[in-house]
Amino acid sequence: MCWTAAWPPRSHPVCDPPPPAPKIYHWGRLGPCLDHYAVMGNPIGHSLSPDIHAAFARETDQPIRYTAELVPLEGLTAAVTAFFGAGGKGLNVTLPFKQAAFRLCRRPSERARVAGAVNTLWCSPDGVFHGDNTDGAGLVRDLIGNHDTRLAGLRVLVLGAGGAVRGVLGPILEERPAAVVCANRTLSNALDLGRDFQGLGLVEVCDFSGLAGREFDVIVNGTSASLAGRLPPLPDGILRKGGCCYDLVYARLPTPFVQWGVRQGASLAIDGLGMLVEQAAESFFLWRGVRPRTRPVIERLRDRRNQSSAASIGT
Ligand code: ATR
Secondary structure, rough: OOOOOOOOOOOOOOOOOOOOOOEEEEEEOOOOOOOHHHHHHHHHHHOOOOHHHHHEEEEEEEEOEEEEEEEOOOOOOHHHHHHHHHOOOOOEEOOOOOEEEEHHOOOOOHHHHOOOOOOOOEEOOOOOOEEEOOOHHHHHHHHHHHHOOOOOOOEEEOOOOOOHHHHHHHHHHHOOOEEEHHHHEOHHHHHHHHOOOHHHOOOOOOOOOHHHOOOOOEEEEEHHHHOOEEEOOOOOOOEEEEEEEEEEEOOOOHHHHHHHHOOOOOOOOOOOOOHHHHHHHHHHHHHHHOOOOOOOHHHHHHHHHHHHHHHOOOO
């Protein structure tokens, strides 16, 4: 069986075709009076953020425009400085720049500091860059708000120990699960992660072989394996029947991890589309002080995805 390439791809192999030109989405009046926001990444042509923020702006009647900016791999500092120098109001930063954006911030939020990564930036009138990380809040809001799943009191397994996991682990711990285990392919990376999060709660770490015989209520996949169409080597039986599987990646077709969850009897096995919209809403709130409704946007994107995947498999 052939799995779709990850969507969005997180790496940009040299042989990739050039990404489509970034789209510019306008809402309301066109012109310089619209506050300018943007997402910076490489690649960026796949980004749904302009679409999501345009929907938020329409719904909340905020006069903004939001563009997608392709930034050279070594060019983040110059791009961010130029953007705010030209009067830009706020930025999202996506792969591979989240850690570099953190280093640019003179005033990171506590959750950004814990994650060591930033996905939301703004600049105060004194020219100081502020940054926050809304990824973990997006995950928790999607799980709890949109899917009626709690984390409190449950046994949670987090797969991976890279940047994506660092972004979500703090907010997961804040929900007070009964236990949090982080399993990673490379044990030393998991040990580093456990050490870095020591102050926030108890995180047990292991490699995948250490999962045999354990059972969890919720499993969150924060590895980048899905992006390569792969599944981490997970033993059978580690998901409680009726438990929940959540893949931080979103994709046009069910990811290998989402399919694994279904095979293991999960009552909920989903990818990160809802998290994507929820983290965007959190950024929008930080910038505009207005909280947009997310459900209609998630539903619209899901419908659109269903239609396009149906088309792609010829049904
Ligand atoms: P990201 O920012 O997406 O988290 P990252 O920081 O490079 O990217 O981390 C990728 C994570 O996915 C790591 O935990 C990595 O495991 P290692 O620490 O052993 O490198 C994990 N990972 C990547 N490919 C994987 C695979 N095929 N199976 C299991 N884990 C994988």
